[in-house]
Amino acid sequence: MSETNETHGAPSEEERAPKRVIGTPPQVQSHDLLPSEGDGGESTGYKLDPVKARKAERAAAFFFFLTFLAGVAFIVFYAVWPGHVGNDDIVRAMHSNYALGSALTVIFLGMAVGMTIWVRHLMTTKEIIQERHELASPAEDRQVFNEYFLQGAEESGITKRPLLRRSLLLASAPLGLLPLILLRDLGPLPEKKLRHTSWKKGTRLVVDGTGQPLKPSDFNSPGGIITVIPEGAEDNLDELAKATVLLINVPEDQLKVKKGRENWNVGGIIAYSKICTHVGCPAALYEQTTHHILCPCHQSTFDALDGAKVIFGPAARPLPQLPIGVDSEGYLIATSDFHEPVGPSFWERGRPKA
Numbered sequence: 001m002s003e004t005n006e007t008h009g010a011p012s013e014e015e016r017a018p019k020r021v022i023g024t025p026p027q028v029q030s031h032d033l034l035p036s037e038g039d040g041g042e043s044t045g046y047k048l049d050p051v052k053a054r055k056a057e058r059a060a061a062f063f064f065f066l067t068f069l070a071g072v073a074f075i076v077f078y079a080v081w082p083g084h085v086g087n088d089d090i091v092r093a094m095h096s097n098y099a100l101g102s103a104l105t106v107i108f109l110g111m112a113v114g115m116t117i118w119v120r121h122l123m124t125t126k127e128i129i130q131e132r133h134e135l136a137s138p139a140e141d142r143q144v145f146n147e148y149f150l151q152g153a154e155e156s157g158i159t160k161r162p163l164l165r166r167s168l169l170l171a172s173a174p175l176g177l178l179p180l181i182l183l184r185d186l187g188p189l190p191e192k193k194l195r196h197t198s199w200k201k202g203t204r205l206v207v208d209g210t211g212q213p214l215k216p217s218d219f220n221s222p223g224g225i226i227t228v229i230p231e232g233a234e235d236n237l238d239e240l241a242k243a244t245v246l247l248i249n250v251p252e253d254q255l256k257v258k259k260g261r262e263n264w265n266v267g268g269i270i271a272y273s274k275i276c277t278h279v280g281c282p283a284a285l286y287e288q289t290t291h292h293i294l295c296p297c298h299q300s301t302f303d304a305l306d307g308a309k310v311i312f313g314p315a316a317r318p319l320p321q322l323p324i325g326v327d328s329e330g331y332l333i334a335t336s337d338f339h340e341p342v343g344p345s346f347w348e349r350g351r352p353k354a
Contacts, residue, residue, distance in 0.1 A: 056118075070104075070110060197342065199336070200336070200337055205324065206228060208227040214226075214247070219249055250291055263323070264323040271334075275344075277317040286304070302318060308321065317345075
């Protein structure tokens, strides 16, 4: 009697084994990473051709050796060649960057090609077949899922308590609208505000911080540079973000005046937007010997003698030039607004009516 009870009370081997969770693949029969050899010790996959393998080995070794040479060249270019970062000659620095970039490209490319040849031609000794199963779940799994789902809905009471269900849906509704509301923080559309600044004909150039207007005689030192803003906009930060200008005094005989800009400077005094055309940082550094304007954020460099043309760095456009002149009292003034939008590009910049 006791044995009968024990026999009926103890779970069987099938009952003790954990059941497979819905959605998981069946248990594998083998834990080998690669297929085993066939009968007679013969490999079931691809065998290497010794001649081709030797050629592949030499090709991979060649690219690894090329990578080594490129690595040595990178070190030499950076540590020995006098054009590395820190040299005063910007042309040499540019050539050094080209050399360093080319060497680094060869390093990564040589390593990648060598490793690819190694894997493709020297390591593929066995043919591996990946087992593929039907994506659709068996009918049994779908039935179990439906039962679990209905059981969960029944236990939660969501089908029996309409007030709770409707209040939950009501509480969740605003969550779907939150992303649209948060877009409001991006601000209103700029419309034409980015195309114009507070500079206009007759606006005096005043020194940023003091509000002092300038005469050409106050700024006659060759190589001088000063930040100026429109008179009357000293406290308008939104306008200053667009209208801040660099006033530079350069040798007039070295200026490369572009067609249509013959009257945009007063002697050697020229005015450029201080807002970098890359991402809007203040391009506030100036090198007197080369007459280069430098943006410290990403090293965009502009030639002040040649219409602030980009000569180095990620900026895509020159700094806009502000036409300036002198009023009846001898003070420096703007003769018009900038003839193009200042600062970095924006979506509507290429559309004239935007």
